[in-house]
Each structure stands twice: as structure tokens, then as C-alpha cells.
Amino acid sequence: MGFWKNLFSGSDASSAPDTVQTEDYVAADAGEPVPQLLRDRNGNPLRIYFTTDRDIDLYELEELCDAVGWSRRPLRKVRKAIQYSFLVVSMWEQRGAKRRLIGFARATSDHAFNATLWDVVVHPDCQGKGLGKAMMKFLIKKLRSEDISNITLFADPHVVDFYRNLGFMPDPEGIKGMFWYPD
Amino acid sequence: MGFWKNLFSGSDASSAPDTVQTEDYVAADAGEPVPQLLRDRNGNPLRIYFTTDRDIDLYELEELCDAVGWSRRPLRKVRKAIQYSFLVVSMWEQRGAKRRLIGFARATSDHAFNATLWDVVVHPDCQGKGLGKAMMKFLIKKLRSEDISNITLFADPHVVDFYRNLGFMPDPEGIKGMFWYPD
Numbered sequence: 164m165g166f167w168k169n170l171f172s173g174s175d176a177s178s179a180p181d182t183v184q185t186e187d188y189v190a191a192d193a194g195e196p197v198p199q200l201l202r203d204r205n206g207n208p209l210r211i212y213f214t215t216d217r218d219i220d221l222y223e224l225e226e227l228c229d230a231v232g233w234s235r236r237p238l239r240k241v242r243k244a245i246q247y248s249f250l251v252v253s254m255w256e257q258r259g260a261k262r263r264l265i266g267f268a269r270a271t272s273d274h275a276f277n278a279t280l281w282d283v284v285v286h287p288d289c290q291g292k293g294l295g296k297a298m299m300k301f302l303i304k305k306l307r308s309e310d311i312s313n314i315t316l317f318a319d320p321h322v323v324d325f326y327r328n329l330g331f332m333p334d335p336e337g338i339k340g341m342f343w344y345p346d
Numbered sequence: 347m348g349f350w351k352n353l354f355s356g357s358d359a360s361s362a363p364d365t366v367q368t369e370d371y372v373a374a375d376a377g378e379p380v381p382q383l384l385r386d387r388n389g390n391p392l393r394i395y396f397t398t399d400r401d402i403d404l405y406e407l408e409e410l411c412d413a414v415g416w417s418r419r420p421l422r423k424v425r426k427a428i429q430y431s432f433l434v435v436s437m438w439e440q441r442g443a444k445r446r447l448i449g450f451a452r453a454t455s456d457h458a459f460n461a462t463l464w465d466v467v468v469h470p471d472c473q474g475k476g477l478g479k480a481m482m483k484f485l486i487k488k489l490r491s492e493d494i495s496n497i498t499l500f501a502d503p504h505v506v507d508f509y510r511n512l513g514f515m516p517d518p519e520g521i522k523g524m525f526w527y528p529d
Contacts, residue, residue, distance in 0.1 A: 244458035275427035314526035340523020341514035343497035
């Protein structure tokens with residue numbers, strides 16, 4: 164069974180968006196693009212790629228982050244953060260020869276036990292279609308394949324349920340996420 | 347004013363333990379030992395070192411973690427986690443030629459924006475003396491000197507107040523720490 168089918172199989176099937184359908188899946192190692200050939204309601208081909216390739220145009224990423232209203236950050240620091248992240252995942256929509264960045268996420272890690280997710284973003288045009296969920300499942304699968312057992316994140320209040328549906332637990336056993344602020 | 351004095355100055359002074367007193371401080375760059383010459387109540391010299399040196403005997407670290415009741419972990423993975431952490435801090439008590447590991451903490455990071463602390467431990471014999479606080483302030487200072495602005499951690503319920511006193515906020519603006527568990 165292909166990865167994409169896997170994503171929307173079993174208990175997840177009911178929440179699978181009907182605007183996308185599985186057509187094809189080519190397994191690929193980390194670092195290679197993972198093409199997903201999908202179709203919209205009208206049968207028009209819609210190709211979604213997930214990739215762990217870090218060669219991302221930082222201006223395009225900034226545009227994506229602008230679209231969800233995030234504060235701008237120095238591109239020099241964004242470049243460094245991508246370089247030193249353990250895993251970087253991006254999601255692309257391809258129409259003909261043109262591709263467009265529609266999602267992004269990255270994880271820091273000690274390469275052994277823990278990973279922490281940062282900068283998870285899906286373009287507003289593409290939200291509510293199950294693509295953010297698909298990207299997250301892709302990311303989790305990658306981390307698990309690297310033997311990372313503890314995947315953590317800090318969720319804004321309005322996305323807590325999104326992550327809960329993916330299997331993330333808030334404050335398990337009373338553990339509190341804490342942020343340092345200077346006195 | 348020396349670093350150690352800094353640690354216990356101002357509003358922190360009241361919470362400074364009276365079992366240790368500032369005697370000396372030698373500033374050092376990251377990677378070099380930072381000796382703290384202290385005295386106990388009886389005036390006996392007690393030398394505490396903080397260091398970012400990663401050359402730690404893993405069996406000694408395991409012994410320290412055993413002392414606080416943590417589950418044992420494969421040393422091969424602990425070694426890798428230390429190797430790939432952004433910052434590793436250990437705290438040592440030196441008496442004559444002998445030194446003993448009494449504290450440990452490490453941080454993962456993207457080297458640009460965020461750091462997350464893991465495995466913060468102080469030997470039970472040394473708790474309640476302000477040494478954990480001193481180690482944490484040393485660690486925060488190091489991270490800040492590397493231009494990391496967002497320092498995060500996941501705190502067990504019984505240490506939330508310890509971190510709060512150091513300037514860490516639980517769930518700021520409703521942000522939730524979340525952990526992934528397999529379905």
C-alpha cells in the first residue's frame with residue numbers, strides 16, 4: 164500500500180478530503196522529492212510534492228510565512244536555522260512546469276532521542292484540504308525512520324486540536340512547555 | 347562584578363543559599379572550564395566547576411542520572427545525543443585532585459532562533475544549595491551569548507516552580523507543549 168493511501172486509511176479515512184485522490188506514489192529516500200499525483204474534483208491533475216531538500220528560495224519561504232501573518236525574520240538567520248535543523252520538509256504544488264511552495268516545517272534534534280518542530284506552515288489557500296496533515300505525517304514518518312522516539316512541539320492555541328488529531332498530547336503527565344523570558 | 351556575584355545579585359540575593367559564598371570567579375570562553383571557588387559554612391574550600399566540555403565519562407553521567415531515578419538509556423544513543431547537542435553543560439565538584447560530576451544539562455538548537463533544554467539534572471546531595479540555579483544561569487548566559495532568543499524546555503510538574511524562578515513561563519499566550527505518541 165502506498166504512503167498516500169496509508170495517510171488516509173483506517174480511522175483517518177473519514178477525515179480524508181474528497182478534493183484529492185490517490186493516483187500514484189513513488190517511495191523515495193530522505194533527501195529526494197516524494198511526488199504525489201493527485202486530482203481535484205474535476206479530475207484535473209494536481210501534483211503535490213513533499214521533499215526534505217533544503218535548497219529552498221528564502222524569498223519564497225518568506226512569502227509563505229507572510230501569507231499566514233508571521234513576523235519577518237532576518238534571512239541570514241533563517242538560512243542558518245534551516246542549515247542546522249535536523250529535518251526540513253517542504254510541500255510543493257506543481258502545475259505543468261511551475262511549482263509553488265505551499266507548506267514548510269522543520270525539526271531540531273539531538274539525532275538520538277528528541278526532536279522539536281518549528282515553523283510549521285501551510286499556505287491559507289491550501290488549508291482545510293488535509294495537506295497540512297499529510298505533510299505532518301510525512302515529517303513524523305521521517306523522524307521515526309531516524310529512530311527519534313520523542314517528537315515535541317509548541318502549539319499556538321488555535322492549532323492544538325490539529326496536532327491532537329495527529330497524535331500529539333498536550334501536557335502529558337503534567338509536563339509543561341516553558342519559555343524563557345529575560346527578567 | 348564577577349559572574350558568580352551576578353548570579354546572586356539584585357532580586358536573586360534573597361534566595362542565594364548561605365551554604366556557598368562567592369570567593370572567586372574566572373571568566374572563560376565556551377569550551378573552557380569555569381572555576382568557582384566557594385566555601386561551605388565551615389570555611390572549607392569547595393570548588394565548583396561549570397564547563398561546556400563534552401568529554402564526559404558516560405558511566406559517570408549514567409551514575410548521576412541513576413541517582414535521580416531516571417531510566418537507563420543506551421550509552422551509544424547518549425553519546426550521539428551529546429555529540430549533536432548545541433550546548434552541553436556539566437557541573438563538577440572538586441576536592442583536591444578528585445572531581446565529581448554533580449550536574450548536567452544540554453540543549454538542542456537550530457543555531458539561530460530556538461534552543462530546547464534536555465536532561466537537566468543535579469545530584470540529590472547537591473540540591474537545595476542554589477547550584478542547579480547557578481548551572482541554569484550559566485547555560486542561559488551561554489545560549490544568549492550565541493544569539494539564541496527563544497529558550498524552551500519541557501518541565502516535569504515538580505520542577506515547574508524551579509524554572510519559573512529562573513524566568514521561564516509556562517504556556518505563554520496559551521502556547522501548549524505537546525508530545526507525539528504513536529496511535
